[in-house]
Amino acid sequence: MLYLDFRSGKRDMEKINIIGGGLAGVEASWQVLKRGGRVRLYEMKPVQFSKAHKKDYLAELVCSNSFKSKLLSNASGLLKEEMKLFGSLVMESGERFQVPAGEALAVDRDKFSAYITERLCADANLELVREEVKELPDGIVIIATGPLTSQGLSEEIERITGKERLYFYDAIAPIVYADSINLEIGFKQSRWERGGDDYINCPMSEDEYERFYQELLEADTVQLREFEELKYFEGCVPIEELARRGKDTMRYGPLKPVGLKEPKTGKEPFAVVQLRQEDISGELYGLVGFQTKLKYPEQERIFRMIPGLENAEFARLGSMHRNTYIDSPRLLNPDLSLKNFPNMFFAGQITGVEGYLESSACGIMAGIYALARAKGISLPLIPKETAIGSLVWYVSSPKTEEFVPMNINWGLFPGLEGKFKKKDKRALLAKRALEKAKEYVDKLDEILKLN
16 A cells, blocks of 8 residues: 655644635545544635635535436446545535435535535634635645636646646536426436436427527527637537537437437437436426526527427526636646645646546545645555545546546546456446445544544
8 A cells, every 4th residue: 555654743733724615625624624633714705706606605516416326336426435435524415415316416506515514614623714815825735726716816826836727618507497397298207217207308309309409509609708718528518519519419418318208109209308306395407418608598598499498487597617727647746735835735626527526535535635744644545446546546647648627437447357247347346446445444544543
């Protein structure tokens, strides 16, 4: 097992400065606090909001309310199980406030964030500072400001890293009120009948799909500044951009009809728009895969062409924002600290991990590694055979040459040794990962208790 040697003699525990109260920041804070450390957490809301944030809560969810699959046959499901081994606050709240979503974990976003805010603020060892950080504080720092880092802090990060920041564009999907959905047309069903009737499905005939497709091609979009190059994260491409990639691209993406049957006909529709429950009370539904940069009037006009949404009332329209991330493989050590400044750690989407739980998992490790630095103790690196370890390795390994934002996926894991059947590969990877993760957490707790 590889170790990080932070030993520099006993010293008083200093507060760890964590900048950013998103998923990575709150998880980093929680991991420090639950292991006896002290935290000064900086969050600029409500003094200043980014273009995507609206609420005062910590851990606000700005895009989807889905944390993806719960199944261990899916790398995202494995990541959840590992996070629970670490005592993740994000997973605690996610499971407490989950809403129906078939085999996926989706949450009531307001209750989820409110619970995390309450839990953190109840800890006497947390100091919450509501202000924008423009100059980095002294001492041990975790930068977890996410992809929407403020301009002032972005310039400070640029100065310290000495590298040009990378960027891509991310987009937010619209949300509609449930009682404005026409259930004479839309029907409740999960794909392949996995789970309950957790999604509302709006079926399209070939003619309806053709008209919708043409309108998307001709719609007015929000114009970006001339000097800003378009770089989309492939897991979050705007619906109108998918349309431009080919007539059937949407039907093989978010509008795919496979695994669904219209109750009236018993047949698979030509295309389907799915809506996923956004809150526990079932009053809000989000359009799955409908991230967009269409102008607001165009969104209302075109999305009401979807059968079942002709009278849709929008609780939130879609929008687009610029996400930033650093060139982590060239900048970071294996413990997520900056090579030039080893007391400065990065966590979350700013490192190049993509996704809610991926950001949270990155925050887990940044918090633990920063705590070890504060205590001046030697700590093992998380094994790359784990889901969390594979993500950390991806963003910190110089071997990662063509660096793009990455969700957790089986391709990040080291290969298996010995002979095995192809159909058993994922189950074996998950088994190995959970064994390694449990062994690591047990070792970690033993080391921290002794120090």
